[in-house]
Amino acid sequence: MHRRLIAPGALAAASLLLAIPASAAEASPGAPGIGDPYYPYYGNGGYDVSHYDLRLTYRPSTDELSGTATISARTTQSLNRFNLDFLLDVSEVRVNGNAARFATSGEHELEITPKSPLAKDTPVTVVVRYSGVPSTKSAYGFTTWHRTPDGAIAADEPEAAWWWFPSNDHPSDKATYDVSVAVPDGTQALSNGTLQSTSSQRGWTRYNWRQNKPQATYLTTLALGRFDVTTATSDGGVPVLNAYSKDLGDNDGAARASVERTGEIVDWLSGYLGPYPFSSAGGYVPNTTTGYALETQTRVYYSPKQFAGGSNTSVVVHELAHQWYGDDVSIAGWKDIWLNEGFARYAQWLWSEHEGEGTARELADYTYASHPADDPFWTVAPGDPGPDNQFAAAVYDRGALAVQALRNAVGDETFFAILKGWPKSHAYGNASVGDFRAYAEGVAGRSLKALFDTWLYDTVRPAQPAVASASARGTAPVRPASWTKIQATNDVHAG
Numbered sequence: 001m002h003r004r005l006i007a008p009g010a011l012a013a014a015s016l017l018l019a020i021p022a023s024a025a026e027a028s029p030g031a032p033g034i035g036d037p038y039y040p041y042y043g044n045g046g047y048d049v050s051h052y053d054l055r056l057t058y059r060p061s062t063d064e065l066s067g068t069a070t071i072s073a074r075t076t077q078s079l080n081r082f083n084l085d086f087l088l089d090v091s092e093v094r095v096n097g098n099a100a101r102f103a104t105s106g107e108h109e110l111e112i113t114p115k116s117p118l119a120k121d122t123p124v125t126v127v128v129r130y131s132g133v134p135s136t137k138s139a140y141g142f143t144t145w146h147r148t149p150d151g152a153i154a155a156d157e158p159e160a161a162w163w164w165f166p167s168n169d170h171p172s173d174k175a176t177y178d179v180s181v182a183v184p185d186g187t188q189a190l191s192n193g194t195l196q197s198t199s200s201q202r203g204w205t206r207y208n209w210r211q212n213k214p215q216a217t218y219l220t221t222l223a224l225g226r227f228d229v230t231t232a233t234s235d236g237g238v239p240v241l242n243a244y245s246k247d248l249g250d251n252d253g254a255a256r257a258s259v260e261r262t263g264e265i266v267d268w269l270s271g272y273l274g275p276y277p278f279s280s281a282g283g284y285v286p287n288t289t290t291g292y293a294l295e296t297q298t299r300v301y302y303s304p305k306q307f308a309g310g311s312n313t314s315v316v317v318h319e320l321a322h323q324w325y326g327d328d329v330s331i332a333g334w335k336d337i338w339l340n341e342g343f344a345r346y347a348q349w350l351w352s353e354h355e356g357e358g359t360a361r362e363l364a365d366y367t368y369a370s371h372p373a374d375d376p377f378w379t380v381a382p383g384d385p386g387p388d389n390q391f392a393a394a395v396y397d398r399g400a401l402a403v404q405a406l407r408n409a410v411g412d413e414t415f416f417a418i419l420k421g422w423p424k425s426h427a428y429g430n431a432s433v434g435d436f437r438a439y440a441e442g443v444a445g446r447s448l449k450a451l452f453d454t455w456l457y458d459t460v461r462p463a464q465p466a467v468a469s470a471s472a473r474g475t476a477p478v479r480p481a482s483w484t485k486i487q488a489t490n491d492v493h494a495g
Contacts, residue, residue: 027117030082032109034170038334038387039158041106043170044083047073047124051175054165057182057204058189058224060151066131069165072175073126079118085159086110086166087139088132095126107139108162134163146288149247151187151225153286155294155301158334158390161217171330172430174214182206183224190223190243192298194280211297213278214428216330221296223284234263236270239280241299245287254307255285258316265313265320265351272350273321274420277328277427283319293489295322295344306489313355314348314482315489321347324423332432337390338382338456339436342399343419348486349400358480364404365477367397368465375461383433383456393490401465402455409451410444418443 030046033039049071056067065088085108093102095114103111110128118124134145134152144156145163154160161167181189182204193211200206211220227243234240240263244255266281283300285307293315294301300319306312325347326340349360358366371377380394382402389395407415418440425439433456441448454462 027078027080027119030077030079032083032106034168034172036170036172036333038390039170041109042085042159043173044085044168046077046079046082047075047168049073049168049173049175051177052165052167052220053178053180055180056164058151058187060184060187060224063133063135063147063152064131065134065164067129067165069126069128069130071126071128071166073124073168075118075120075122075124078120079114081111081113082118084110084112084126084128084166085162085169086128086130087137087162088130088134088164090128090130090166092129093127096124110166128166130166137163146286146290148225148245148287150245150287151183151223153224153288153301154220154222155296157218157294159218161220164222165220167217169217171216171218171334172332174216174330174428174430176213177209177211177215177220179209179211179220179222180206181209181222181224186226187224188227188229188243190221190227190284190299192220192296193278194239195241213297213328215297215327219295219297219327219330221294221299221301223286223299223301225286227284227286230260232263234267234281236263236267236276238263238266238276240266241280241282243282243284245285245304247287248285248304249287251285251304251307254309254311255302255304257311258307258313259283259285259302261313261316262320265317266323268351268354269317269320269324269347272347272416272419273324274423277324277423281320281323283316293319295319295326295340297323297327309488312485312488314351314485317348317351318344318489328423328428329426330430332430332435334387334390335384336432337385337395338399338402338433339431341391341395342382342403345396345400345486346403348482348489349404352480352482352486355482357482360404360407362477362480363482363486364401365465366479366483367401369477371461373461378461379459381457381459383452396490398455402452405451405455405462406440406448409448410440414444 033041034043051072053070058065093100098115101113135147144160146153154164161169179191183189185205189207191209196208196210226246229243232240242259278298280298285302290303291305306315321344325343349363353359377394380389380392382395382399385395437452
């Protein structure tokens with residue numbers, strides 16, 4: 001008979017293991033990506049953010065940004081390490097008040113190791129102190145921080161946050177925000193939501209913005225520069241704040257003629273989509289060389305190039321429609337982009353009808369006729385276009401054809417009930433194309449699988465157009481008057 005000998009050190013280790021809570025003993029690192037197949041390393045696993053508090057200082061002459069981010073979150077697993085998406089230089093990290101170790105990895109990952117493991121389903125507060133020059137940082141060969149003659153802007157899709165605040169950068173993890181930015185007197189700082197207060201001291205002015213409704217990271221914007229700011233309240237009671245760079249040159253008049261109609265358009269869209277879901281609306285037009293617009297929540301970003309050919313309310317309609325379809329109800333994953341772009345484009349078709357420049361049915365018929373069967377347009381499946389085609393014209397135009405096909409199939413009464421009911425049914429949350437189909441089938445009272453397969457997933461031209469009109473009769477449809485302006489917004493997300 002042999003007795004097993006246990007060394008004193010082993011006894012001590014065993015005793016220590018018994019003293020460690022099971023949740024901590026089982027702790028593991030959070031995943032470096034949230035699991036989106038289009039962007040495997042965007043977002044992070046192991047926690048869910050509820051609020052970002054960003055207190056920043058910016059120097060436009062040197063593009064230096066410094067500040068402190070306080071992130072309120074809850075763990076979704078037991079964690080001994082977790083990541084944030086971030087590019088600037090970090091000087092200190094604290095987790096629940098204690099100093100934490102940190103390191104960088106990959107293209108844009110900040111790895112944080114807390115002093116003690118974090119148990120599952122517990123609140124956590126992360127404080128990150130940082131600084132840097134955002135315009136000198138890049139990831140995957142690009143930057144989304146755009147310098148202007150008098151400052152900079154952060155507005156891009158599907159990523160923008162890494163250049164100015166640490167985050168869980170995926171639309172499925174929405175949060176509320178407080179954004180406080182100090183800039184030299186004469187420079188302004190714009191962000192989402194409502195301006196809570198300003199204060200000036202020793203040559204610096206601090207702007208305090210609050211977004212009190214959940215917001216995706218890519219919809220969070222920062223604009224720094226010299227702006228002419230206008231304020232108003234729509235007939236429906238929505239506060240509107242717009243801003244224009246003071247050096248827009250020849251594009252200034254057309255930009256104002258378009259964006260200043262925001263309140264009117266918000267009220268008009270409310271008739272189709274339901275009450276406006278946020279505490280404010282508006283947009284800004286900085287002096288940038290980019291060519292796109294973006295539905296940054298409550299404060300839409302517009303490139304001045306959108307107005308180089310004159311006023312264009314159609315692009316304003318597109319971005320404001322996103323406040324319901326994309327911002328209020330955000331996509332579950334990037335493959336669900338049709339829920340954003342197909343419906344925003346269809347809102348443009350409805351606006352065309354409102355303006356007497358061609359009905360939605362006429363636009364659908366002309367769009368179908370404009371793309372013969374051998375056009376690569378039909379090889380893009382709006383319901384899952386792939387990352388390379390995420391913002392292809394087919395996602396917009398074929399996506400809107402799918403919306404028109406739905407309207408034609410279920411009839412106007414049911415269709416408009418779906419259009420208005422969807423934002424309410426998933427308010428301030430996330431949803432997939434599958435969720436939308438299930439909702440539409442519930443309202444319509446029948447299966448819509450064949451329709452969705454044909455218009456969102458088949459990679460051939462449907463045998464019949466979305467509506468039975470000129471194309472179905474074999475005659476060439478007439479180009480609607482709004483066609484040129486709507487097509488001018490095809491590159492709203494292109495650089």
